[in-house]
Amino acid sequence: MVSLSSVHWGWCALDFARKGRLLEQQKLSATSPPSADEQLAFLAKLQRVFAEGDFTSTYKFALLMALADLSVEHGQDDGSDLRLSIRQVAEQFIALYWHHSAPYGSGGDGTNSGVLIQNNGAQAAVLSALEDICDRTGTSTLTQALKNPQYNELVGKIATTVSAKPLKYMQNFGGTTQEFLYKRDGRGFICLKPGIPYCLRRFHPLVQQLSRTHWIDHIKSNKYNRSILGEGNNLEDFHFGTPRRSLVEIAQGLKKVDGNRCFYCQKTMNDKDVDVDHYIPFSLYGTDFTHNFVLTHASCNRSKSNTLAARPHLERWIERLTRHGDNLIEIGFTAGISTDIEAYFHVMHWAYGNAVAGGASVWLEQGKYQSVDNTYMGILLAQ
Numbered sequence: 001m002v003s004l005s006s007v008h009w010g011w012c013a014l015d016f017a018r019k020g021r022l023l024e025q026q027k028l029s030a031t032s033p034p035s036a037d038e039q040l041a042f043l044a045k046l047q048r049v050f051a052e053g054d055f056t057s058t059y060k061f062a063l064l065m066a067l068a069d070l071s072v073e074h075g076q077d078d079g080s081d082l083r084l085s086i087r088q089v090a091e092q093f094i095a096l097y098w099h100h101s102a103p104y105g106s107g108g109d110g111t112n113s114g115v116l117i118q119n120n121g122a123q124a125a126v127l128s129a130l131e132d133i134c135d136r137t138g139t140s141t142l143t144q145a146l147k148n149p150q151y152n153e154l155v156g157k158i159a160t161t162v163s164a165k166p167l168k169y170m171q172n173f174g175g176t177t178q179e180f181l182y183k184r185d186g187r188g189f190i191c192l193k194p195g196i197p198y199c200l201r202r203f204h205p206l207v208q209q210l211s212r213t214h215w216i217d218h219i220k221s222n223k224y225n226r227s228i229l230g231e232g233n234n235l236e237d238f239h240f241g242t243p244r245r246s247l248v249e250i251a252q253g254l255k256k257v258d259g260n261r262c263f264y265c266q267k268t269m270n271d272k273d274v275d276v277d278h279y280i281p282f283s284l285y286g287t288d289f290t291h292n293f294v295l296t297h298a299s300c301n302r303s304k305s306n307t308l309a310a311r312p313h314l315e316r317w318i319e320r321l322t323r324h325g326d327n328l329i330e331i332g333f334t335a336g337i338s339t340d341i342e343a344y345f346h347v348m349h350w351a352y353g354n355a356v357a358g359g360a361s362v363w364l365e366q367g368k369y370q371s372v373d374n375t376y377m378g379i380l381l382a383q
């Protein structure tokens with residue numbers, strides 16, 4: 001999930017000189033990816049976190065999800081470490097917990113409606129802080145909150161909680177600390193250890209799903225939530241079925257940039273047959289970036305579904321960025337969506353890299369797929 005906050009309004013999509021320098025730095029600092037044994041050791045440790053960790057609140061699950069997302073958006077596919085500010089982690093927390101701060105349930109069938117408790121004692125401080133900013137500023141959506149002057153203060157408050165709670169206790173096993181994921185790196189920063197960003201990128205779906213499942217179980221097992229939950233519930237949808245952003249505003253902006261031609265088949269669309277598609281499927285990475293949206297026929301969108309797009313589309317996407325990068329940033333700015341092209345490129349590398357590693361097929365056109373190979377990574381690295 002993104003750092004909705006790492007919105008870099010001033011970034012120029014065509015600042016390839018800067019990107020070139022970044023890639024040079026990456027090459028200079030590149031180290032080998034973790035070996036198979038090291039990756040297994042990471043998975044074994046992750047299993048220990050879930051099996052032996054002391055979960056008095058849901059924070060550690062959020063922390064794992066946040067670190068996995070930040071690794072996708074900023075990490076490398078080699079053995080590098082990754083320095084992160086605790087404020088970056090805090091912003092991920094805000095995005096993750098935002099929906100949780102709304103009352104759950106209708107209050108029907110003998111249940112009460114209320115905000116679910118996510119701590120074994122009093123309500124988790126992160127949720128109280130989110131409820132507080134909504135009450136004080138009258139904001140109801142995260143997009144509104146991001147634009148509110150009090151958002152910075154909120155990030156600072158959440159960062160303090162993140163530092164004092166989950167970052168402090170995540171790596172505790174049986175009373176001792178084993179720094180297998182990160183270490184503190186100066187005031188306000190942590191550093192993911194060498195190879196950890198690689199593992200969190202490689203095993204991102206696994207980390208996310210394990211964390212979500214345990215998070216939901218934690219809420220269900222809290223006795224204070226029983227009167228709200230009742231018998232049946234749809235907690236997973238409520239907490240993690242991130243409602244897709246209203247795409248009307250984005251569609252209007254994209255139409256000015258792309259006209260009425262379908263991004264995939266390049267044929268004309270009529271107004272009744274237009275979808276806004278997530279180029280990297282929403283099911284694969286559920287954070288919105290302005291560069292990830294394209295206009296398509298509804299039928300092309302349905303056919304592509306949750307698959308990555310094949311080479312001609314990737315090349316077209318890059319060409320579009322070259323021609324319309326600044327317009328896309330403007331659309332993102334208006335809609336309150338991240339315009340961080342650097343982070344989005346990392347998401348692209350991650351998505352296609354995992355597809356290559358998993359021997360996946362990618363979508364070419366209605367009913368036609370291709371095998372994905374390393375040449376895709378070459379196309380992306382050339383940018």
Ligand SMILES: [Zn+2]
Pocket residue numbers: 262263264265266267296297300
């Ligand atoms: Zn089409």
